[in-house]
Amino acid sequence: MDRRWLAGRELDPRADLRLFCLPYAGGGAAVYRGWPELAPRGMQVLPLELPGRGTRLREAPVWRLAPLIRSLADALCDAFDRPYALFGHSMGGLLAFELARTLRRRPVRQPAHVFLSAAAAPSTPPTPPLLHCGTDDEIRQRLAELGGTPPDLLDDVELMRLMLPVLRADFAVLETYEHRSEPPLSTPLTVLGGRSDRVVPPRALDGWRQHTSAGSRLCLFPGGHFFLHGPTAADVLATVARDLGGTAATGPGAATHRTATGLYLRHTTDRTR
Template identity: 60%
Template sequence: MDTPWLARQEPADRAGPAGPRAAVRLFCLPYAGGAAAAYRAWGALAPAPVQVCPVEIPGRGRRLGEPPFGRLRPLVGALADALTGHLDRPFALFGHSMGGLLAFELTRTLRRRGLRLPEHLFVSGAAPPDEPRTRPPLHAAPDAQVKAELRRLGGTPRHLLDDDELMELALPVLRADFSVLETYTCRAEPPLPVPMTVFGGTTDPLVPAASLHGWRRQAGAGARLVLLPGGHFFLHPAATEVVAAVSGTLCGQVVP
């Protein structure tokens, strides 16, 4: 069941993506410019019934040499193809920012294909998919403008932003991810029959907390909102709280 789409980052005493011990798999999708390593610590934070499976999409981490996707639907289609063989037990999807949109559209794709749906959909720091974008596009903007936005959001280490050589490597992936977001349009489909939890940061400048209620339009099985202190990348300092909330939900739903 080895696949480049799943990064093995579990502790040594826990099963990998194909292991028999976990009751539910939690597939974690990255934010723009991010990699599976963003969820490196989650395996140790989650209880034994929950198996954390960070997703590595092309253009980052171990897949740095692969061209990144610049459009959402081909990316989600390839991701659905890759994960189909790993849906043999209960699973959930978690995605932050761009990852939240990927998780949402991946669930829609699984439904259209008649495949197993997640037990729960967790979206974090992501605007509702049917809300119009109001920010100017960045995928074709000058480097200085892209860097300025990254500094404002606070998720990129300062040493990376100040290193021209590293940024030369990172910018193509960032531009591709911005293109995924900025060329996306939400097609009309029925709300998902999957329970949803929406995480947000209380001071997120990109996705205001008030806008997160819009996710309820997509949640046929209901959605709850969890606000945590912090800006757009609140999930890093609040990792313990986020994993606890996710694990508690899944253990209540899946584990008898």
């Protein structure tokens, strides 16, 4: 296992389940800081560090989705000796989905569940303008609109000098992505969204239901595009833990996965939060 992807963390061989977490554009493993402490006993939260950020700042970021997914699949294959799930927020949701599709073509243990947070269904076209070709000011303006970056950081010239190449690469991953039709996953999906998210509004999440034959569930939380931060993080992780509550160990190629409420049979919506 290439520990660079785990930001130096060690795999717990006794974990009942590993939760691999993929960040949003421009983010790194630090996006999920605090999640390991919030996780229930038996679940190991493993934030993934992509090239070009965090502990891998000296590496060149990847500009296309396909090579990034191949590298992820190659790097993580030794970590699938225990049951696991994938969680991705925004860009990370797309990465989690495509990683799951790649893994089903390999003779490895399949994910017990995939969690897609603030990520539009893959057939949704990118919204112009295409920022990976934009100016530095256009990218900063977009970050300000998204609301996930404090203004003082946007005004930090040195920080922006380090982050702009990563942001351009991540926007290129998103904006050059071409969805290719494949059979639905045999893994259940939980789709999470912010009720007031203007970047990926709740209506953009409905399309995920067609990408699984094992059922899906839509959960909406208070907040905008970055609802997973702050106090809501505990509720998000509680939802993850609930949906993984009955997950049993599965071997390579296993196609049936259980949750605390049994098999998902249809797309349901939870709007109670």
